[in-house]
Amino acid sequence: EAFVPRTVSILTPREKYYAPVKNLYGGGQQQHLAASSSSGTLAEIPTSPIPGMKPGTSGLRKKVEIWQGIDDEIKEKYYVENFIQSLLDTAKANNKGEIPKTLIVAGDGRYFNDEAIQIICRVLAGNGVENIWVPRSGIMSTPAVSAAIRTREGGSADGGIILTASHNPGGPGEDFGIKYNENYGQPAGEEFTDALYERSLEISSFKTVQGSPDININAPAGTTFSLSPTSAVTIIDPFTEYVKVLKESFNFDEICEFAKHPDFSILFDGMHGAGGPFAQRILIEELGFPKSSLMRCDPRPDFGGCHPDPNLTYAAELVKKMGLKSDGSADESAASTAPTLGASNDGDGDRNLIAGAGCFVTPSDSLAMICDNWKAIPHFEKAGGLKGVARSMPSSAALDIVAESLDIPLFITPTGWKFFGNLMGSKEQFDKRDYTPFLCGEESFGTGTDHIREKDGLWAMLAWISILIDANKDTAEGQPLIQVKDVVMNHWVKYGRHFYCRYDYEAVETDAANKMVDLIRDNYINGDLSALNEDPSGIKLVATEEFAYTDPVDGSVTSNQGLILFFRYANGDDARVIFRLSGTGSAGATIRMYLEKYEKEKERYGEAAPSILKSLADRAIALVQLQELTGRESPSVIT
Numbered sequence: 001e002a003f004v005p006r007t008v009s010i011l012t013p014r015e016k017y018y019a020p021v022k023n024l025y026g027g028g029q030q031q032h033l034a035a036s037s038s039s040g041t042l043a044e045i046p047t048s049p050i051p052g053m054k055p056g057t058s059g060l061r062k063k064v065e066i067w068q069g070i071d072d073e074i075k076e077k078y079y080v081e082n083f084i085q086s087l088l089d090t091a092k093a094n095n096k097g098e099i100p101k102t103l104i105v106a107g108d109g110r111y112f113n114d115e116a117i118q119i120i121c122r123v124l125a126g127n128g129v130e131n132i133w134v135p136r137s138g139i140m141s142t143p144a145v146s147a148a149i150r151t152r153e154g155g156s157a158d159g160g161i162i163l164t165a166s167h168n169p170g171g172p173g174e175d176f177g178i179k180y181n182e183n184y185g186q187p188a189g190e191e192f193t194d195a196l197y198e199r200s201l202e203i204s205s206f207k208t209v210q211g212s213p214d215i216n217i218n219a220p221a222g223t224t225f226s227l228s229p230t231s232a233v234t235i236i237d238p239f240t241e242y243v244k245v246l247k248e249s250f251n252f253d254e255i256c257e258f259a260k261h262p263d264f265s266i267l268f269d270g271m272h273g274a275g276g277p278f279a280q281r282i283l284i285e286e287l288g289f290p291k292s293s294l295m296r297c298d299p300r301p302d303f304g305g306c307h308p309d310p311n312l313t314y315a316a317e318l319v320k321k322m323g324l325k326s327d328g329s330a331d332e333s334a335a336s337t338a339p340t341l342g343a344s345n346d347g348d349g350d351r352n353l354i355a356g357a358g359c360f361v362t363p364s365d366s367l368a369m370i371c372d373n374w375k376a377i378p379h380f381e382k383a384g385g386l387k388g389v390a391r392s393m394p395s396s397a398a399l400d401i402v403a404e405s406l407d408i409p410l411f412i413t414p415t416g417w418k419f420f421g422n423l424m425g426s427k428e429q430f431d432k433r434d435y436t437p438f439l440c441g442e443e444s445f446g447t448g449t450d451h452i453r454e455k456d457g458l459w460a461m462l463a464w465i466s467i468l469i470d471a472n473k474d475t476a477e478g479q480p481l482i483q484v485k486d487v488v489m490n491h492w493v494k495y496g497r498h499f500y501c502r503y504d505y506e507a508v509e510t511d512a513a514n515k516m517v518d519l520i521r522d523n524y525i526n527g528d529l530s531a532l533n534e535d536p537s538g539i540k541l542v543a544t545e546e547f548a549y550t551d552p553v554d555g556s557v558t559s560n561q562g563l564i565l566f567f568r569y570a571n572g573d574d575a576r577v578i579f580r581l582s583g584t585g586s587a588g589a590t591i592r593m594y595l596e597k598y599e600k601e602k603e604r605y606g607e608a609a610p611s612i613l614k615s616l617a618d619r620a621i622a623l624v625q626l627q628e629l630t631g632r633e634s635p636s637v638i639t
């Protein structure tokens with residue numbers, strides 16, 4: 001049986017897609033074009049199970065050559081087909097034996113995006129998925145997919161298949177990934193991904209269509225392609241639903257007005273990911289900011305060679321332009337001419353980094369500050385205020401203090417956006433919105449609300465613009481604007497500062513990382529702390545915990561979610577260090593060490609977090625023998 005061969009991507013910028021966004025999409029109006037008629041024939045192709053298809057924190061991420069079937073070791077030519085067939089079988093089993101009727105297939109534009117879309121559409125059609133929606137260009141940010149699954153005109157989708165490895169680099173030798181979001185726009189939970197994995201170890205064939213020509217993903221929105229007599233692909237406008245939910249969440253007229261203020265300027269770094277065209281559409285076309293407000297907003301298959309992770313290390317150019325040094329402290333001379341507000345997205349547009357002129361806002365602080373300023377955000381304001389907030393466990397407790405003072409229920413969840421979704425209202429509880437409006441976020445540069453079921457990079461930027469508008473409502477004409485750094489300092493003065501930073505040790509040998517985890521468990525989680533020797537640093541390990549979570553909505557228990565070490569300084573100050581292995585890598589292990597110390601002394605608020613936390617980091621690194629076990633003298637990233 002001859003199977004349709006795969007083509008190889010050519011690494012070219014997608015200028016064709018990016019530059020004429022407005023004309024291409026005709027302002028969001030969809031044209032309805034005649035369906036093409038040449039459909040293929042249904043086929044069932046024998047295959048064998050491929051080990052290792054266990055999705056991590058957010059989907060399955062592997063080196064692209066593995067997905068392409070050209071990896072030296074895993075020469076399985078049907079890697080994508082096997083994964084998608086396992087996914088569909090799982091979705092079918094979850095849906096009373098019925099195959100989903102409508103699915104979106106979209107990606108972040110990374111290398112192999114377009115080929116994978118073609119393969120997946122064929123497998124979906126082979127399995128009888130009736131309506132397949134593919135965004136024009138094949139590119140959509142993760143938050144935009146979530147919005148479209150939930151609210152697309154003419155009926156919501158049963159789910160979405162998102163082709164992304166998020167913040168991991170793309171291109172030959174780099175990462176590709178696929179994740180599944182369910183019918184309320186939320187990443188599939190662990191029950192689903194575990195079942196998918198089990199299925200992937202059993203399958204013996206996949207269904208597809210043969211002989212149909214490739215879909216033209218650049219065809220105008222509204223074009224349909226018939227893949228089989230029962231399945232068609234419709235090209236959709238990627239922006240419509242997303243623009244709509246953001247317009248409902250914020251006051252666009254007010255932002256448009258403020259955008260004209262001579263002293264107010266923004267800078268958005270799209271990192272050549274999927275968020276770029278959405279920033280162009282929202283910030284430039286809808287809100288009227290000048291084009292110079294964007295950098296790296298043309299999606300590229302290799303993200304222009306950059307690591308599309310918005311943190312102090314990888315968003316170095318933006319960080320510098322915002323008048324910041326790489327440790328997040330102000331570079332005063334550059335800060336005086338920096339834009340008022342800067343933000344950066346990751347590859348699939350769901351993460352955010354927020355900075356003011358000379359002021360880096362840690363994600364945990366940003367979340368707490370958005371919570372404290374909820375009145376500035378129409379989505380919360382219209383509903384009479386927040387009814388629930390949540391943070392991932394490794395995020396700092398800055399949110400907790402605000403939630404307590406505002407008397408809002410707070411949840412502390414494991415790392416992974418899927419855990420927030422249940423709290424906002426799950427499939428069964430779709431209309432039972434006890435905790436919405438809801439605000440949630442993670443230290444890993446994720447912030448979001450119940451406007452969709454994913455974190456949302458652009459949302460965070462609009463939230464901060466709204467906070468600045470609110471902070472300046474009484475600023476007289478000609479007076480200097482209240483800046484991000486003023487908002488931040490006022491917040492610390494009110495609540496205290498949670499000094500926070502994260503060390504990442506990327507590409508550590510898996511065995512070494514596991515040994516370190518075992519050591520922490522044996523010596524500290526289950527060990528006798530009173531037997532520990534006094535350390536000259538005076539930083540004492542006083543308690544430990546391995547984090548486990550019981551979901552308050554469905555009662556499911558998730559264990560082994562991070563090793564927490566609680567410390568006390570000689571002066572009585574409390575601090576916390578957490579060790580966790582990342583669940584989003586594709587090879588080896590990434591050790592994450594999260595450091596946090598609460599400070600009430602105002603005089604110290606101006607200091608850089610990495611220097612305040614250095615002795616705590618040294619103490620923790622020595623205790624867990626990180627250097628001895630991994631051979632790593634310094635982290636790959638401090639953020």
Ligand SMILES: O=P([O-])(O)O[C@H]1O[C@H](COP(=O)(O)O)[C@@H](O)[C@H](O)[C@H]1O
Binds near residue numbers: 418
């Ligand atoms: O990669 P993204 O942007 O989808 O983000 C994903 O990974 C993050 C970091 O995970 P880890 O520390 O395990 O690497 C999680 O916080 C997030 O909820 C998840 O959606």
Ligand SMILES: [Mg+2]
Binds near residue numbers: 346347348
């Ligand atoms: Mg992401």
